[in-house]
Amino acid sequence: MSLPSKAFQRWLHGIAPNTSTADVCRFSGVKRTTLAQQLVRGKVAETSLVSISRAFDVNPFDALAQFEAYAALRGTPVPPTAAELISQVSTMDLLRAVVERSEPQDGRPPLILADTPHATSVRNWVDAIDGGELRHRVSDATGIAPQNFSAHLTANRLPPELALATSRAAGVGPAGGLVASGLVTESEAGWPPGARREALDRLSEGELALLASERLQARGKTLRRQEQEADHTNRIWENLG
Amino acid sequence: MIAVLQWTTLSVCLALTALRIPSAIRGENRMMLVLFALISLDILLSIEGPYLLIDAWLGNVNVCNLLLRFLLYGTLLLMGIKVAKAFASPGGERAIRGPVGLAVLGATAVLTASFFFSMDTRDSTVGLNDLDPGPAVDIYAALGRFYPGYVAACLVPGMWRSVRRSGPALLRAASATLLLGLGLLIVSQVFPLIPAAFAWLRPLINYSAALASALGLGGIWLSKVIARRASRAVMSTQ
Numbered sequence: 001m002s003l004p005s006k007a008f009q010r011w012l013h014g015i016a017p018n019t020s021t022a023d024v025c026r027f028s029g030v031k032r033t034t035l036a037q038q039l040v041r042g043k044v045a046e047t048s049l050v051s052i053s054r055a056f057d058v059n060p061f062d063a064l065a066q067f068e069a070y071a072a073l074r075g076t077p078v079p080p081t082a083a084e085l086i087s088q089v090s091t092m093d094l095l096r097a098v099v100e101r102s103e104p105q106d107g108r109p110p111l112i113l114a115d116t117p118h119a120t121s122v123r124n125w126v127d128a129i130d131g132g133e134l135r136h137r138v139s140d141a142t143g144i145a146p147q148n149f150s151a152h153l154t155a156n157r158l159p160p161e162l163a164l165a166t167s168r169a170a171g172v173g174p175a176g177g178l179v180a181s182g183l184v185t186e187s188e189a190g191w192p193p194g195a196r197r198e199a200l201d202r203l204s205e206g207e208l209a210l211l212a213s214e215r216l217q218a219r220g221k222t223l224r225r226q227e228q229e230a231d232h233t234n235r236i237w238e239n240l241g
Numbered sequence: 242m243i244a245v246l247q248w249t250t251l252s253v254c255l256a257l258t259a260l261r262i263p264s265a266i267r268g269e270n271r272m273m274l275v276l277f278a279l280i281s282l283d284i285l286l287s288i289e290g291p292y293l294l295i296d297a298w299l300g301n302v303n304v305c306n307l308l309l310r311f312l313l314y315g316t317l318l319l320m321g322i323k324v325a326k327a328f329a330s331p332g333g334e335r336a337i338r339g340p341v342g343l344a345v346l347g348a349t350a351v352l353t354a355s356f357f358f359s360m361d362t363r364d365s366t367v368g369l370n371d372l373d374p375g376p377a378v379d380i381y382a383a384l385g386r387f388y389p390g391y392v393a394a395c396l397v398p399g400m401w402r403s404v405r406r407s408g409p410a411l412l413r414a415a416s417a418t419l420l421l422g423l424g425l426l427i428v429s430q431v432f433p434l435i436p437a438a439f440a441w442l443r444p445l446i447n448y449s450a451a452l453a454s455a456l457g458l459g460g461i462w463l464s465k466v467i468a469r470r471a472s473r474a475v476m477s478t479q
Contacts, residue, residue, distance in 0.1 A: 233408050236328060236412065239270075241465035
């Protein structure tokens with residue numbers, strides 16, 4: 001899914017009525033040829049809209065909501081669940097939180113969470129809202145093959161339309177997936193400042209330790225796999241290169 | 242048409258051999274230079290013009306063809322060992338250089354030589370095409386296809402596993418090309434079943450196998466060079 005050209009141009013005219021397309025591109029950093037091509041094809045990428053919104057001081061989340069396909073974003077914002085908030089804390093920050101919690105030290109600067117998204121934010125978000133058969137429900141609703149959905153999670157990306165379908169299938173607010181995929185920031189999505197930190201503080205020490213160990217385990221597996229792939233590649237190169 | 246394919250294959254192999262010379266001088270993986278040179282020589286000896294010329298020096302009794310068979314066996318042995326090691330296939334490596342593999346090679350070589358000397362091989366003819374047809378010529382030809390097919394069959398499972406893994410795109414594409422070449426060597430076992438009307442399929446398969454193997458090996462090397470350059474570029478900007 002992407003945004004129809006006509007609606008996009010109407011929106012662009014609304015926020016920057018007297019600006020040429022060339023200037024819009026210059027301010028927003030969107031490549032001119034890219035935008036031109038998207039307009040000709042009639043499909044403007046959400047990322048273009050987000051970059052342009054930011055350049056013109058418009059909240060990209062609200063801008064998206066003006067489009068028919070993103071009608072779900074309109075109305076009273078649904079606050080993120082605690083699990084969603086914690087899923088958007090990076091693994092390293094979780095580990096730092098464990099240290100901070102179990103060995104409190106005076107004078108250590110308080111933990112400041114890294115901005116969203118983090119390296120495994122998409123998979124962690126889906127795991128956080130998955131009641132058990134979410135992948136199948138998303139697959140039924142959108143027609144995406146489960147292995148393609150998994151490939152997105154592994155690559156830590158999630159197209160906006162799939163993000164919306166996933167949150168709808170899980171019955172959570174529509175913003176989580178857009179934050180997890182990095183399309184919009186947590187503040188643009190209307191998450192209260194410090195919400196992730198507060199959710200983290202509400203975890204018991206045991207919950208925090210278990211969560212951190214799960215994440216560390218997953219990270220270890222990913223790293224191991226990457227190392228094995230690298231060994232494999234180097235072995236081929238050593239012998240045949 | 243086939244002549245174009247033959248000379249293209251030869252040029253590609255010669256170019257790859259030449260490209261390997263500087264790294265061989267630096268002492269990197271000299272066996273790969275030997276391997277590419279061997280493949281080039283195999284191709285050269287299988288083309289009519291060079292074959293007739295060289296066979297004339299050797300006495301016009303098609304000894305050049307026997308030489309070509311032995312060179313091919315050597316090429317496949319070397320390539321088999323290298324590829325099996327590279328693609329982490331201990332089973333494949335054992336099947337090629339272990340007792341079984343060497344026994345297969347020895348038996349093929351002895352049988353090849355005995356069938357050759359049992360025939361009346363006077364008058365140079367490339368591929369022994371104009372010799373009196375008979376079971377001896379057919380068996381001799383089948384032996385020449387058998388050992389390369391055997392080595393290819395030992396390598397294919399390990400390579401197939403490897404091609405399906407993730408890795409640099411160029412490396413995977415090159416490995417797949419090499420795999421295609423090996424697959425064609427296996428396919429060449431069914432040459433006797435190809436009807437005479439489709440006889441042109443045989444050289445097509447043979448040279449495509451050689452070309453794909455050479456390009457695959459060259460591509461693997463190229464993917465390494467590109468990766469090293471990229472990592473050096475990253476290092477120098479840091």
